[in-house]
Amino acid sequence: MTPITLVEGRRLALSNLEKVLYPETGFTKGEVLHYYATVAEALLPHVRDRPLSFLRYPDGVEGERFFTKNPPPGTPAWVRTAPVPRSEDQNARQVLVTDLASLMWAANLVVEFHVHQWRADRPAVADRMVLDLDPGPPATVVECCEAALWLRDRLAADGLDAYVKTSGAKGLHLSVALEPTPSEHVSAYAKALAQEAERALPELIVHRMAKALRPGKVFVDHSQNAAAKTTAAPYTLRARPRPSVSAPVSWEEVAACREPDRLVFLADDMPARLARDGDLFAPLIGPAGARPLPAPPGSGAGGSGSRRGGTSSGRTSGGGS
Structure with missing residues (x-):
């Protein structure tokens, strides 16, 4: 049964927590989620209000990887999105990660976070x-x-x-x-x-x-x-x-x-560095x-x-x- 976690009042289904995503070190999906929760205070100001692209690797670093800009299927209605200028798609939107709940929702998809150098309110x-x-x-x-x-x-x-x-x-x-x-x-x-x-x-x-x-x-x-x-x-x-x-x-x-x-620097190094x-x-x-x-x-x-x-x-x- 997929555990349901309450994050800042949002219900999140965090799945496959024991799945090993980094076979070389045995680092699991649960540890990925724990890492993002630990560094959220430092990370969030750098992604907040910046449309995000995701490099997804849901089966781990040895599995398939794919880059996505569009909001993934099943994106909750409470996750904010923003219009982005794309010549091939005038209605394009991308995800905004604005708080701990949306950060953990995105981290559960197993992603690298990639940001634009501009903010959503001033595209380009x-x-x-x-x-x-x-x-x-x-x-x-x-x-x-x-x-x-x-x-x-x-x-x-x-x-x-x-x-x-x-x-x-x-x-x-x-x-x-x-x-x-x-x-x-x-x-x-x-x-x-x-x-x-x-x-x-x-x-x-x-x-x-x-x-x-x-x-x-x-x-x-x-x-x-x-x-x-x-x-x-x-x-x-x-x-x-x-x-x-x-x-x-x-x-x-x-x-x-x-x-x-x-x-x-690995995930385990970051709490001490931030402290x-x-x-x-x-x-x-x-x-x-x-x-x-x-x-x-x-x-x-x-x-x-x-x-x-x-x-x-x-x-x-x-x-x-």
Whole structure:
């Protein structure tokens, strides 16, 4: 019989709690649900009012995986949804996770949580920028850290504060809080920044996705700033061999990383990290830390002066890694 749990006044049928979803470690669905309940206070502000996409893996990480944007069949009427702009579907909607009850309902579906860089009340107007640093073997997260330090300093030269988390897979994600800006403008800035990074560190960084260009280098994926794209949310579990987390980390941890395992965090690691450090992504919440997006690097509209400063600081941090 499927147990019924009451969460914030909502009745949830939480099923198959003993099912092993991560065979390498024996991590079960019940443990997945417990993890999300434990980190909910930190996770919810980063997904609330942001339309969600789900990567589902209901039979575990060795089973079928499928990506879905539409609300799944059987979505309760009390789970909020929001319209989203999609050229192929003018009536498209996606789920909003706004509270513990909707978080636990979604977690029971066994999902990775992926969010847009904009909020439901302002579609395609971003209040965050993201850069996804993806290492091409034999490069690892260690090389991503070197690239991240350069990008942090370059962004700082434009008055932007970057925060960093593990992707939960192989690389890193850099996030920046912005004053609301059309997604196409954010995309243009992010692409120009990735191109500049490649020019500054051509042996380390590539800005194009072509696999032939990526061995041994870090691909700075700027494309996830497009209005239609989503990125793994802070604190989401990932469908990897072990229950790894997309975990916010400090810049000190990034600078000190010399072995890939230093920046791998599992579900069981997170309560202690949160107790010690709090939410390292908290400055991204709310308008206080938001900054205006400058002109794209090299555009000649205010970006060129800071570009020279950013390249100089990047050589320092790049060489130090």
